Amino acid sequence: QYSLDKQFLTWTEYVSSALETMRIRNYLKQFSGRIHLTAIRDPLTGIYNRRGFEELSSEIYEQSILHGEKFLLVAVDIYNLHEVNRKQGSSVGDKILMTVADALSSSCLGNEICCRCNGDHFYLIGSYSYRFDAGRTHIDAIQQYCNQHLEEREFGLHVKLLMSYFCEKVNQTVSLAELIAYVDHIISQKQLEEEKQLAYWKNMNTLRQKIYSRPQENWNIADMAQMMLLSRAYFQRLYKQNFGVSAMSDVIAARIAMAKKLLANGQNTLSEIAEQCGYHSEIYFMQQFKKETGMTPTQYRTKGNME
Structure with missing residues (x-):
């Protein structure tokens, strides 16, 4: 009664083959799903590509x-x-x-x-x-x-x-394509604005270097705005936005910095220093120097000699 006849062995073989086929199909389905998931995911960030x-x-x-x-x-x-x-x-x-x-x-x-x-x-x-x-x-x-x-x-x-x-x-x-084009167009406009701002910044930085290297020149808002091909109001706003100070405040700072160097040398008279720093009046130079530093040019020179 425990013997296995040929029909039963054939049946078990068919069942085994069917189960194995199901296993392979499930595996291929899962594998295909993983392949598809890999195909639609960005490998670096893990989000969709x-x-x-x-x-x-x-x-x-x-x-x-x-x-x-x-x-x-x-x-x-x-x-x-x-x-x-x-x-x-x-x-x-x-x-x-x-x-x-x-x-x-x-x-x-x-x-x-x-x-x-x-x-x-x-x-x-x-x-x-x-x-x-x-x-x-x-x-x-x-x-x-x-x-x-x-x-x-x-x-x-x-x-x-x-x-x-x-x-x-x-x-x-x-359409969806039109909506995508809409948001991308806004991004493109912002990119152009950033590039324009970058170009302005580079030109502004070049101008600022010129101011500090040649403070004795007759720097004024009208000429500087013309150099940048900007209106006076927009130039002043852009300059302060980039450097945190107004253009004329930077001119004064450059002239005072130059004056400090010349005073430290101790070889030039106040009249010569005023002229080399772009001041046409010695008195105005002395007044502005004291306003910016809290001491007169003579006091600054004396302090430097004592140190």
Whole structure:
């Protein structure tokens, strides 16, 4: 009664083959899922890559239309990442990328995802009954996280993020591609403005070096603004924004610094020093020197000789 007939052995063989086939199919399904997950994930940051963004953003966009919810699209660009890579190396640049990705991930709600596209460009997308200030709230949270984790002294320069957002109800009349183009256009405008500001800063810095190297020249706002091809009001505002002092205050500081050097030498008369520092009146020079330093040129020279 314990003997196994041929029919039973054949049946067990078929069952074993069927179970093994099921095991292989399940393994291949899981393996295929892992391959797909790897294909849509960014290997450096762990968030979705461009392929993942293209697949999932369409689903979220359609969901927002279907449920009548607001569609959220936040774009983030690391403006000076190329400069960081050039000066500090790609390892530092990778750390910045991972930090920005963490900032987006930490600000994501359960119905949102974040993606890294085109190297230094990120998106955060979602569909929900958002408040009117949801986009601004996300941007502030991302900026605050990066301010805490991207310290200037660690990276040698300030890491600047350019951000834009869209958060409104959508319908079929507006395509997802148009919304992406909209937020990217705002980023492009901000990039142009940053480049313009950088060019202004370089020109301003060159001008400031000239002021300190040649303080005796007849520096005035009209001529300096003309050199920068700016209006007088905008030039003065930009100069103070870049250096923290007004242009004419810097001229006075440069002249006083030159006067201190000449007084320390002790070889020139006050009249000669005043002329070499750009003052046409010895009396005005003495008055301004005392106002800026708290002592007369003679007292400063005497103090220097005593030291």
